[in-house]
Amino acid sequence: MFWKGLEEDRVRCELCAHHCTIQEGARGICNVRENRKGVLCSLVYGKAASLVPDPIEKKPLYHFHPGTYALSFGTMGCNFRCSFCQNASLSCGSPTSAYLKEYTVKDIVREALKYDGIAWTYNEPTVSYEFSYHVFREYKKKGNGYTTYVTNGYMESEPLIKLVPYLDAMNIDIKAFTDKFYREVVGGKLQPVLDTATRAVNLGIHVEVTYLIIPGHNDEPKELSEFSNWVKENLGEDTAVHFSRFHPDHRMRNVPHTPPEKMEEARKIATEHGLNYVYLGNLPADNNTYCPGCGTTIFTRSYFSSEKPKLKDGKCEKCGRRIPVIYRNTHRIV
Numbered sequence: 001m002f003w004k005g006l007e008e009d010r011v012r013c014e015l016c017a018h019h020c021t022i023q024e025g026a027r028g029i030c031n032v033r034e035n036r037k038g039v040l041c042s043l044v045y046g047k048a049a050s051l052v053p054d055p056i057e058k059k060p061l062y063h064f065h066p067g068t069y070a071l072s073f074g075t076m077g078c079n080f081r082c083s084f085c086q087n088a089s090l091s092c093g094s095p096t097s098a099y100l101k102e103y104t105v106k107d108i109v110r111e112a113l114k115y116d117g118i119a120w121t122y123n124e125p126t127v128s129y130e131f132s133y134h135v136f137r138e139y140k141k142k143g144n145g146y147t148t149y150v151t152n153g154y155m156e157s158e159p160l161i162k163l164v165p166y167l168d169a170m171n172i173d174i175k176a177f178t179d180k181f182y183r184e185v186v187g188g189k190l191q192p193v194l195d196t197a198t199r200a201v202n203l204g205i206h207v208e209v210t211y212l213i214i215p216g217h218n219d220e221p222k223e224l225s226e227f228s229n230w231v232k233e234n235l236g237e238d239t240a241v242h243f244s245r246f247h248p249d250h251r252m253r254n255v256p257h258t259p260p261e262k263m264e265e266a267r268k269i270a271t272e273h274g275l276n277y278v279y280l281g282n283l284p285a286d287n288n289t290y291c292p293g294c295g296t297t298i299f300t301r302s303y304f305s306s307e308k309p310k311l312k313d314g315k316c317e318k319c320g321r322r323i324p325v326i327y328r329n330t331h332r333i334v
C-alpha cells in the first residue's frame with residue numbers, strides 16, 4: 001500500500017523508516033516484502049504463524065480493557081535485527097515457511113468476534129500492515145471490539161494516520177535511549193520510534209511503552225532518567241511504562257538475566273521522574289495499579305490477570321482522582 005516505482009523496475013517502500021530501495025526480485029530489510037517485476041508485494045498477507053487468544057495484560061497493555069482477551073495474530077518478518085530478540089523464530093523466520101497457515105480477512109474476523117479484541121503481535125506488525133488494515137477495518141464494522149499493535153514503532157507517519165480509524169491501542173517498544181544502541185544493536189534509529197510514539201498519542205491512540213533492560217547495554221541510571229523524562233514530557237506522566245526483564249537469547253546469550261534489583265532501580269528512577277504508572281515484566285513483582293493521589297489499590301494484578309477495579313466513573317473510589325484506564329463493562333472477573 002505504501003511504495004513508489006522507480007527506474008529499471010526498482011521500487012522504494014515507504015511503509016517504515018528504512019525506506020528500502022529494492023531491486024527487481026529482491027526483498028526489503030524485513031525479508032517479507034518483495035519486488036516482483038516492479039510491484040512491491042507482501043509475502044505474508046493472510047499468513048499466520050500464531051493465532052491464539054491472550055490476556056490483554058500479556059501484550060503488555062495494563063491500562064486498556066484489563067481482564068479481557070485479544071485474539072493475537074503473528075507472522076514472520078521484522079524490520080529490526082535486534083541481537084537480543086526474544087522471538088527470533090518469527091522475526092527471522094521465512095515468509096515461505098510451511099509452518100505458516102493461510103487465512104482470509106473473514107476467517108480472522110470470525111475468530112476474533114469470539115473474544116474482546118484483536119492484537120497484532122509476536123513479530124513486528126508493521127511488516128504485515130496490509131492484512132492488519134483489512135482485518136481491523138472489517139472487524140470494526142462488526143461490533144465494538146478493540147484493536148491493538150504491539151510494535152517497535154518504526155512505521156512511517158502516513159500508514160499510521162491511515163490506520164487511525166481502525167486502531168485503538170499500541171504498546172511501543174523503546175529499546176534504549178541512545179541512537180548508538182539503535183544503530184549498533186537494533187539496526188535502526190531512535191528518533192523515528194520516538195516520533196511514532198508522540199504521533200500516536202496526538203492522534204488519540206492509547207499508548208503504553210515497554211523498555212527491555214539489558215544488563216550493561218541500556219541500563220545506566222542516566223539513560224533511564226533521560227528515557228523517563230522524555231516519556232513524561234512527550235507522552236504524559238500518566239503513560240503506563242513497562243520495564244521488562246532481559247533473558248539471554250538469540251545473539252546475546254552471553255549477557256546475564258537482568259538482576260531484580262536493577263529492575264526495581266529502574267522503577268524508582270522512573271517514579272522519581274514523575275511517572276505515575278510504572279510496571280515490571282518478566283519477573284514476579286508488585287504490578288498493581290495504585291492511585292497516585294491517595295495510594296488506594298485500583299487494580300490488583302497477578303501475572304496476566306486483573307481483578308475488578310476500585311473505580312467509579314473512571315475515578316478512584318476513595319479520592320476521586322481520574323485514573324487513566326480504558327475500561328468497559330465486559331470485564332471478566334478472574
Ligand code: SF4
Binds near residue numbers: 016033
Ligand atoms: S517495511 Fe520492509 S521493505 Fe518496507 S521499508 Fe521497512 S524494512 Fe524496508
